[in-house]
Amino acid sequence: xxxxxxxxxxxxxxxxxxxxxxxxxxxxxxxxxxxxxxxxxxxxxxxxxxxxxxxxxxxxxxxxxxxxxxxxxxxxxxxxxxxxxxxxxxxxxxxxxxxxxxxxxxxxxxxxxxxxxxxxxxxxxxxxxxxxxxxxxxxxxxxxxxxxxxxxxxxxxxxxxxxxxxxxxxxxxxxxxxxxxxxxxxxxxxxxxxxxxxxxxxxxxxxxxxxxxxxxxxxxxxxxxxxxxxxxxxxxxxxxxxxxx
Numbered sequence: 001x002x003x004x005x006x007x008x009x010x011x012x013x014x015x016x017x018x019x020x021x022x023x024x025x026x027x028x029x030x031x032x033x034x035x036x037x038x039x040x041x042x043x044x045x046x047x048x049x050x051x052x053x054x055x056x057x058x059x060x061x062x063x064x065x066x067x068x069x070x071x072x073x074x075x076x077x078x079x080x081x082x083x084x085x086x087x088x089x090x091x092x093x094x095x096x097x098x099x100x101x102x103x104x105x106x107x108x109x110x111x112x113x114x115x116x117x118x119x120x121x122x123x124x125x126x127x128x129x130x131x132x133x134x135x136x137x138x139x140x141x142x143x144x145x146x147x148x149x150x151x152x153x154x155x156x157x158x159x160x161x162x163x164x165x166x167x168x169x170x171x172x173x174x175x176x177x178x179x180x181x182x183x184x185x186x187x188x189x190x191x192x193x194x195x196x197x198x199x200x201x202x203x204x205x206x207x208x209x210x211x212x213x214x215x216x217x218x219x220x221x222x223x224x225x226x227x228x229x230x231x232x233x234x235x236x237x238x239x240x241x242x243x244x245x
Contacts, residue, residue: 005132006136009136010059010137012133012137014056017141018056019051021092022049022069026070029072029087032079032086033076033077034076036072042071069158085164085168088160088163088167089160091152092149092160096149098141099145099149100230102139104234105138106142142230143227147218147223149226155179155183156179156184197213
């Protein structure tokens with residue numbers, strides 16, 4: 001039952017991560033002069049319009065996945081570089097704001113609703129499962145959201161980080177051309193490398209394998225560094241210990 005709860009919570013979390021992320025891209029692009037996403041029905045919070053089935057399920061299970069890219073035509077921007085930059089960072093900024101909101105809600109549900117009344121919930125089994133799904137989903141919205149922020153800012157095509165590089169460089173820039181040409185291959189390598197490391201960690205006695213998990217370090221940075229201001233602030237507000245980096 002615990003595994004099922006984690007899967008359900010993960011599916012809920014992905015919806016609250018990807019749909020606002022893609023909506024933010026579409027909204028900012030529209031405000032900057034490009035109505036392509038709006039014309040294709042992507043200027044909406046409806047998750048059905050944004051979720052890719054394979055990326056949706058993968059993110060719910062592993063914390064890494066993808067949504068349908070919002071169609072953008074930078075030539076429509078009133079200011080090409082400004083529009084491209086703002087559109088690129090809109091999604092990750094939205095995810096960080098959502099993580100900032102989700103974390104204190106998780107603390108409230110877990111510490112002051114669930115844990116403070118745990119005997120009551122044990123006597124009401126279905127209510128116990130519902131509350132467990134809620135606080136798990138809220139924590140995953142926080143955790144996965146931060147991972148999406150860091151992962152998307154990697155400077156490899158077609159991630160948002162590459163669009164940031166694109167907005168700040170000229171088309172003839174050799175680094176930009178390299179990242180666009182080989183970015184997808186680098187991402188595939190990183191995902192496969194992380195998958196293999198995870199298998200070795202699970203099924204072998206090789207403790208040092210985790211040091212070679214590159215995407216694992218991305219997740220660590222998301223949780224410990226990018227998430228520290230959030231956890232430090234809200235834990236202090238609720239009188240809880242501040243986690244160390």
